[in-house]
Amino acid sequence: MDFELSEEDRMLKDLVHKFVRDQLLPLEPAVLAREAEGKGLGIAPADHKRIDDVSRTLGLWGLDAPKDVGGMDLPTVSLVGVNEELARTVTPYTLPPDSPNLRMLMATVTARQREIYLAPYVRGESISAIGISEPGAGSDPAAMITRAERDGEDWVLNGRKIWTSRAADADFTIVMAITDREKRARGGISAFLVDKGTPGFNVLRRIPMIGGQATYEVALEDCRVEGWKLLGLEGHAFAPMQIRLGTRRVQMAAWSIGMAQRALDMMCEFAPRRVTFGQPLSERQAVQWWVADAATHIHAARLMTYDCAWKLDQGRDVRQEISMIKAYATEMAWEVVDRAMQTFGAMGMTKELPLQLMATRLRTMRIYDGPTEVHKWVVARNLLGAKR
Numbered sequence: 001m002d003f004e005l006s007e008e009d010r011m012l013k014d015l016v017h018k019f020v021r022d023q024l025l026p027l028e029p030a031v032l033a034r035e036a037e038g039k040g041l042g043i044a045p046a047d048h049k050r051i052d053d054v055s056r057t058l059g060l061w062g063l064d065a066p067k068d069v070g071g072m073d074l075p076t077v078s079l080v081g082v083n084e085e086l087a088r089t090v091t092p093y094t095l096p097p098d099s100p101n102l103r104m105l106m107a108t109v110t111a112r113q114r115e116i117y118l119a120p121y122v123r124g125e126s127i128s129a130i131g132i133s134e135p136g137a138g139s140d141p142a143a144m145i146t147r148a149e150r151d152g153e154d155w156v157l158n159g160r161k162i163w164t165s166r167a168a169d170a171d172f173t174i175v176m177a178i179t180d181r182e183k184r185a186r187g188g189i190s191a192f193l194v195d196k197g198t199p200g201f202n203v204l205r206r207i208p209m210i211g212g213q214a215t216y217e218v219a220l221e222d223c224r225v226e227g228w229k230l231l232g233l234e235g236h237a238f239a240p241m242q243i244r245l246g247t248r249r250v251q252m253a254a255w256s257i258g259m260a261q262r263a264l265d266m267m268c269e270f271a272p273r274r275v276t277f278g279q280p281l282s283e284r285q286a287v288q289w290w291v292a293d294a295a296t297h298i299h300a301a302r303l304m305t306y307d308c309a310w311k312l313d314q315g316r317d318v319r320q321e322i323s324m325i326k327a328y329a330t331e332m333a334w335e336v337v338d339r340a341m342q343t344f345g346a347m348g349m350t351k352e353l354p355l356q357l358m359a360t361r362l363r364t365m366r367i368y369d370g371p372t373e374v375h376k377w378v379v380a381r382n383l384l385g386a387k388r
């Protein structure tokens with residue numbers, strides 16, 4: 001058993017570390033000020049363009065995309081370190097293309113869809129969204145009621161999606177819909193590529209979320225989609241959707257590790273300098289235990305995440321591991337960041353430090369792509385079911 005990263009993965013992680021240090025961290029004060037003014041979480045367009053140019057020049061685009069469309073085809077293991085490093089800053093930046101929808105497209109596209117949707121997406125020329133959740137179906141997507149019905153060569157979609165990230169900006173949204181009411185998740189749910197501006201794809205409202213984030217509510221009203229834009233096999237979109245969700249969950253575990261590591265680093269830097277009652281905070285057992293627990297839990301989460309990513313790359317069934325790391329890593333980082341905020345006292349409550357944005361980001365991450373309780377329920381159900 002070898003726990004060392006390969007030389008290539010180590011070099012890639014170091015490269016992203018330097019990119020974050022030199023390009024993203026310097027923007028953090030502006031990101032914090034902008035969010036504190038109620039302008040949301042974002043980077044100024046000129047900065048975004050400059051960062052895009054740098055990251056593209058460094059060869060950081062399309063890391064896990066197929067080679068024939070300009071990607072590097074790196075395995076999941078290589079992306080763990082990349083995502084860990086990216087999450088060490090609250091400057092929001094995604095290296096194009098975002099992996100989850102990429103993986104879903106890779107598992108499903110036809111030759112035509114490859115050319116028109118996948119290739120531009122890999123080149124960073126398009127933004128995507130996915131509409132799974134509905135007002136009555138969140139944790140349990142199989143309960144969705146949005147339906148798609150054939151009409152000649154086309155499909156006509158009707159229903160409502162909610163919490164859809166990027167829905168207003170996305171060039172295309174992958175919309176999940178029922179095509180067979182009886183079969184549902186067992187052969188009755190399909191996916192469709194719906195272009196921005198398609199009549200009947202109506203973004204009803206922007207929903208401000210905590211931490212300066214936003215999602216959207218979308219009504220599908222006789223939304224007509226050409227037949228060739230069915231993504232994957234009719235009725236069999238649940239499995240590729242799970243690939244997408246699994247990709248995001250591994251990514252979220254890596255992000256959690258990155259955030260927790262930054263919070264721990266901040267704690268270790270601050271605690272020896274802050275003196276109360278004649279002693280530095282680093283001499284207090286309460287703070288020492290927070291530091292020791294944080295380091296231990298980060299180490300555990302990192303090993304678990306690499307183990308899960310490695311098994312995924314081997315083609316093994318990692319549904320159990322994915323639920324474990326998604327729940328464990330997000331909850332772990334939430335606690336570490338909270339303790340870092342406590343260590344900083346009133347300073348930890350300000351919008352001048354990145355800790356509060358990390359906390360709100362983690363707070364949402366404990367919900368989306370499956371709340372913690374649902375992942376624990378999945379793990380327990382598998383174990384208890386196996387004993388029957």
Ligand SMILES: Cc1cc2nc3c(=O)[nH]c(=O)nc-3n(C[C@H](O)[C@H](O)[C@H](O)COP(=O)(O)OP(=O)(O)OC[C@H]3O[C@@H](n4cnc5c(N)ncnc54)[C@H](O)[C@@H]3O)c2cc1C
Binds near residue numbers: 129164364373
């Ligand atoms: C920031 C953000 C971005 C999002 N982006 C998207 C997106 O782009 N596309 C999209 O489709 N969706 C998106 N979502 C939706 C997200 O995936 C859902 O919110 C999530 O799946 C939970 O569904 P729900 O909110 O309906 O909660 P519910 O399913 O109503 O669950 C509420 C609570 O009940 C408990 N619970 C539920 N089921 C169980 C169980 N079996 N056992 C124990 N406890 C249980 C949990 O504590 C859970 O938090 C986003 C959400 C957020 C917060």
